[in-house]
Amino acid sequence: MLSTFAEITNDMVYDMAIVAKVCVRPLLRRVLDRTTGVEEVVPIPCGSTLESVCPSCAHKARVLRMHQCAEGWHLGSEPERDSEIDHDQHEDADADDQGKDSDSDRRVRSTRRRPDVVDLPRVPADDRTIGRTFCSRDGQQYRPSMFLTLTLPSYGPITDGVPSQPDSYNYWRAAMDALLFPKLVDRFWQNLRRCAGYKVQYFAAIEPQQRLAPHLHAAIRGAIPRHRLRQVIKATYVQVWWPPCDRPVYMHRTPVWDGSGYIDADTGKALPTWEEAVDALVDDSEAKPAHVMRFGTQADIRGIIAPSEEADRAIRYLTKYLTKAIAEPIVDSTAAARDAHIDRLHDQLRWLPCSERCANWLRYGVQPQNPTPGMRAGHCPSKAHDREHLGVGGRRVLVSRHWSGKTLAEHKADRATVVRETLHAAGIVPPEVERLSADVTAPDGLPRYVWTDTRPGSPGEYRKIIFAAIQQRRAWQQQYDAAKAATDPVENHSASDHGGTDAGPAP
Known part of the structure; x- marks a missing residue:
C-alpha cells in the first residue's frame, strides 16, 4: 500500500487508468462556476479509437459499436x-x-x-x-x-x-x-x-x-x-x-x-486540366x-x-x-519482413492518386480537379497515403441508414440512460446530466459555467488530475455495481454488454 501520492509514478497512473477505463491523454479545460465562484480543472477524454493512442477511449468506442451492431442485427x-x-x-x-x-x-x-x-x-x-x-x-x-x-x-x-x-x-x-x-x-x-x-x-x-x-x-x-x-x-x-x-x-x-x-x-x-484529360478518354473509342x-x-x-x-x-x-x-506494428520473427512489405506498399500509396482532387495527379502530367496553389505530388493531405493507414483513408x-433507426450518439445516450435508470431504481442519485454544461444559465441569464483552455503546471499536476479521474470512475463503478445488485436485474451476457460504466457519465 502506498503511503503518499508522491510514491505513485506516471507508469503506475497510466496502468491504473487503463484498468479503470479512464482516458490516459485527456484534454484539460478550466471551468469557472460564476454562481459559486469555484474554479476546477476538468479532464475531457480524447475520444481516440486507436488502442495505441488511448486504450481506454478505444475500448469505449468499440463497446459502443458492439452495442450498435447487436441492436440492429436481428430486429x-x-x-x-x-x-x-x-x-x-x-x-x-x-x-x-x-x-x-x-x-x-x-x-x-x-x-x-x-x-x-x-x-x-x-x-x-x-x-x-x-x-x-x-x-x-x-x-x-x-x-x-x-x-x-x-x-x-x-x-x-x-x-x-x-x-x-x-x-x-x-x-x-x-x-x-x-x-x-x-x-x-x-x-x-x-x-x-x-x-x-x-x-x-x-x-x-x-x-x-x-x-x-x-x-x-x-x-x-x-x-x-x-x-x-x-x-x-x-x-x-x-x-x-x-x-x-x-x-x-x-x-x-x-x-x-x-x-x-x-x-x-x-x-x-500548361498541363491538361482534369476535364480535358477525361474528355480525351471519352472521345477515344479504344x-x-x-x-x-x-x-x-x-x-x-x-x-x-x-x-x-x-x-x-x-x-x-x-x-x-x-x-x-x-499497419499495426508486430514483434515476432517476421517483423523485419513485414516492415519491408509495408515500406514497399507505402511507396506505391504515397504517389498514387486517391481521388480526382489528389495532388499526385501532377506526377502523371494532369492537373487535379479544382487545383489550388501549393499542391505537390507525394504530399496529398489525405490519410489514405499515410504509412499508418495504407490506403484505408x-x-x-x-x-446503413436504417440499421437500427438511431445515430451513434443516440446509442450512446441510450446506454447512459440505462445506467441512470438503474441508479435511480436503487435510490442512488446519479451525477447531474447537465453537470458543468455550457447551456446552463445563471440567474442573470448568462452561462453559469465558463470554459477556458489550460495546461498542467507540472507533470505531477497532470498525474494528480488523472488519478482523481480514476478515483471518480471507481466510485461510479461501485455505485453502479451496488445498484445492479439491489435491483437484481436479469443477467445478460450479450456481446455488447461489456465495459461496466462505459455507458455512464464520463469524468
Whole structure:
C-alpha cells in the first residue's frame, strides 16, 4: 500500500487508468462556476479509437459499436424511417463506360456491363428492411440473419503474411485496390439490394488481412440465399475512368503554378486540366479504364440466429480490429519482413492518386480537379497515403441508414440512460446530466459555467488530475455495481454488454 501520492509514478497512473477505463491523454479545460465562484480543472477524454493512442477511449468506442451492431442485427420490426427519399438506396450505377450526351457537354455513362463478368439476377423488391420469419418443425419461429466476409484477389504468393517473391508481387494493383476499396464495397451493396428482394441493411467493418490488404466483415439483417450472394459477389466490379496513372511523367521535376494552373517548368506548357484529360478518354473509342477491381474468390458466408453465443462471437469478431491501425506494428520473427512489405506498399500509396482532387495527379502530367496553389505530388493531405493507414483513408465502420433507426450518439445516450435508470431504481442519485454544461444559465441569464483552455503546471499536476479521474470512475463503478445488485436485474451476457460504466457519465 502506498503511503503518499508522491510514491505513485506516471507508469503506475497510466496502468491504473487503463484498468479503470479512464482516458490516459485527456484534454484539460478550466471551468469557472460564476454562481459559486469555484474554479476546477476538468479532464475531457480524447475520444481516440486507436488502442495505441488511448486504450481506454478505444475500448469505449468499440463497446459502443458492439452495442450498435447487436441492436440492429436481428430486429423483428421495422425501424423508424424518414418519410423523405430513402437516401440509403443508391441510384443504379452498373454503368462504367463513359460517353457524351449528344445534346450537351455533360458526361454520361452507358448501361453496358463488362463482357467478362456474369449478369446480376433481378428480383422484385419488397419495401422492408427486416428479414423473413421462418417456422421450424416444432413450431418455433426464428428470424435468421447473415455474417459475410469479402476479400480482395491475390497479388502474389504469400508466406506468413508477407510476399514470398517481393519482386513479382503486384504492389501497384494492391495499392490501387486499397485506395478504391470503398467504391467496390459501395457497388456491392447497390447490387445486393437489387438482387435480395428487400432493402438490405448492414453493419460492416473494414479491417486488414495479415497480408495488409483490406477486407470486409459485415452483419446483414435477413437471410439471402448463398448462391445468390456468391453470384452478386462475382458480378460486382468497379472500373475507374481516370487518366493513366501507372507511368509517372514527372519524377525528378515538379510542375509549377503560374497563377491560373500548373505548367511544365521547362517548356512553360500548361498541363491538361482534369476535364480535358477525361474528355480525351471519352472521345477515344479504344481507351481503357485506369483500373478495374473485383473481389477475390474467397468469401465466407454464414447464417446467424440470435440470441445465441454464435451471434455474440460474430459481433466481437466484427469489431475486433477497430481499435488497431491498419499497419499495426508486430514483434515476432517476421517483423523485419513485414516492415519491408509495408515500406514497399507505402511507396506505391504515397504517389498514387486517391481521388480526382489528389495532388499526385501532377506526377502523371494532369492537373487535379479544382487545383489550388501549393499542391505537390507525394504530399496529398489525405490519410489514405499515410504509412499508418495504407490506403484505408475513410471510415472503418460502415452502417446503413436504417440499421437500427438511431445515430451513434443516440446509442450512446441510450446506454447512459440505462445506467441512470438503474441508479435511480436503487435510490442512488446519479451525477447531474447537465453537470458543468455550457447551456446552463445563471440567474442573470448568462452561462453559469465558463470554459477556458489550460495546461498542467507540472507533470505531477497532470498525474494528480488523472488519478482523481480514476478515483471518480471507481466510485461510479461501485455505485453502479451496488445498484445492479439491489435491483437484481436479469443477467445478460450479450456481446455488447461489456465495459461496466462505459455507458455512464464520463469524468
